[in-house]
Amino acid sequence: MSVTVLPPARVGRFSIAALGVLALALGTLQSVVEPALPQLQSELGVSPAEGALIGNTLLITGAVVAPVAGKLGDRYGGKRVLVLLMAVVSAGGSLAALAPNLPVLLVGQVLQGVMVGALPLSFILVRKHLSSAASRLAIGLVMALFTGGGMVGTLSAGPISDGLSWHWMFALPTVAIVVTTAAVARLLPHDPPVRADTGIDWPGVVLLSGTLLVFMLGLVKVTGSGLPPLAVGALALVVVALATGWVVVERRAASPMVDLRMLARPALWHSCVLTFVVTAAFGMVAFLLPQLFALEADGYGFGLGTTEIGLLLLPGAVAGAVSDSVGGVAARRLGLRAVLVVGAVVTTATTLALASLHTAQWQLALAKALTAIAAGVASTALLTRAATAVETEDTGIATGLLVVTRVIGVAIGGQVGGAILDAGADRTGLPAESAFATGFVVAGLVAALALLVVRVTKKGTQA
Structure with a gap:
């Protein structure tokens, strides 16, 4: 792998502030579901197991995006990938805000899950453009604001859903993400991509996410619908097959996801x-x-x-x-x-x-x-x-x-x-x-x- 080393560049305080506010908005969007989950289940008419999928689909996407976010940033440039990921998150937040039913909301949550890749990309960008001492302060600020966003989401979900509707719980943080992403794109310097010798393990990403989704959907169906034994066995075989395929792919991949x-x-x-x-x-x-x-x-x-x-x-x-x-x-x-x-x-x-x-x-x-x-x-x-x-x-x-x-x-x-x-x-x-x-x-x-x-x-x- 050939690496291009950049000298620490002076970036303005507004650039770091934009990254911090973006982290705050992401933390808010991620956390609004937990206190509002019973309300979402009631208004969408779904069972507790189906409701659990609302938060878990975001976690699944995060689990598969986290290991590859840094590689994507190296290959295509951290700023470029961060902006693209935020476009996906914004699309997911908008879809969740407009969702008329559970399936559409789940798709929105899946798209929102790529926000997990924003933090490592932010850290990479800060480290590239700031000195070592300054980058430690900036990383601490971004992480603290992301954590603070989680608390903001926990507290604001109720007032927003009661005063407006649960759709606005997703809409308002999404608007903040769109605005701050535009600020990041304008203020933060570009970083050149790094030519990598190995590719990204897309088969591993697909197989792991498929395994987890089928497993969780299977739990919903088995406990809620009373599936016959043959259907339960078929679901179990699908999960085992996907998991086995993922293990085989990861063991053979030149640059595995995990x-x-x-x-x-x-x-x-x-x-x-x-x-x-x-x-x-x-x-x-x-x-x-x-x-x-x-x-x-x-x-x-x-x-x-x-x-x-x-x-x-x-x-x-x-x-x-x-x-x-x-x-x-x-x-x-x-x-x-x-x-x-x-x-x-x-x-x-x-x-x-x-x-x-x-x-x-x-x-x-x-x-x-x-x-x-x-x-x-x-x-x-x-x-x-x-x-x-x-x-x-x-x-x-x-x-x-x-x-x-x-x-x-x-x-x-x-x-x-x-x-x-x-x-x-x-x-x-x-x-x-x-x-x-x-x-x-x-x-x-x-x-x-x-x-x-x-x-x-x-x-x-x-x-």
Whole structure:
């Protein structure tokens, strides 16, 4: 690969500000769905499992775009690719804003998912055009504004949907993205592409996204439609075939989307398994809590609107953002094994307690904060561990593998939570209280698996 090295260029504060505001708008667009999900299910007339797809399709796209975003930026120029990705996100946001039904909204969410590629591209551009010290400040600013956007989305979804309609939850951030993308295109200097010796693993991208989508759609159909055994078997075979094809492609690709050969290293496959378990348990909790907040039923549920749900979820969002930033420090000071054990114990105890203690709003809000802290610290510690367990030139591959695993874990956890509620629906179609209890117990058991994995991989998780 021939690399063109640019000297650090002076870029104006307005350029960095435009990148930061873009990150703020993207974080807002990404996060509006969580507190509004019960409202979307009600207005679109869909089940909890179908509703879970609304947020999960965005995560799936993000999981497959994240590993290739940097390669696309190198090959075609970071600024050019960033602007093109934002055009796709804007199209997705517009489609979601105009969506008359679930299928159209899902397509919009799929397109919005490419926003995940914006952050690494922004970091690459900042690093190319600023000195090392200045780039660290700029990257911190962009990341902080993206996290802040998540909180803005959580808080603003309710007032916007109540005062206007849920369509405007997608429309307003999309308008901000269009405006700030235009500013970035005008203000930020161009960066030349790099001639690459290997191509981009498009077959891997297609097969991984296909595997995840078929799996999640299969969960919806199996739990909601009562498919016959032959149809269930056929779906399972399709998922296995797609997953097998993806593994074969990744092992043979010259430049794979996810280098599965890295999994031969114990430190990495241990980290991947633990990351998946931790984030899957959190994904279930993150899906179940808004559903219980919104449900209005005799003896359980609270009948809350989107605004109230957003306020109650905000402490968890703040806790998650803080814990993401301290995971690596905690692992260095306390040891990775201790961090993982404490995180698994906290999540297990919290979710099992929720199975019987879910009669007060503060109980659910506290549970969200505790599980967010546990998941954030543990997954960030594992990400840091993976980055330091490989050679410097393999850092991007190793961390990309963990990021993909983290996103997939959250998505599958949420989808399983939706499937449990569908399977436990009463005659009116509403989830029974026992369905929520079952979901919390299952989340606790999944979190407890982390303790077993830590025990089995004792040497690999020592400090």
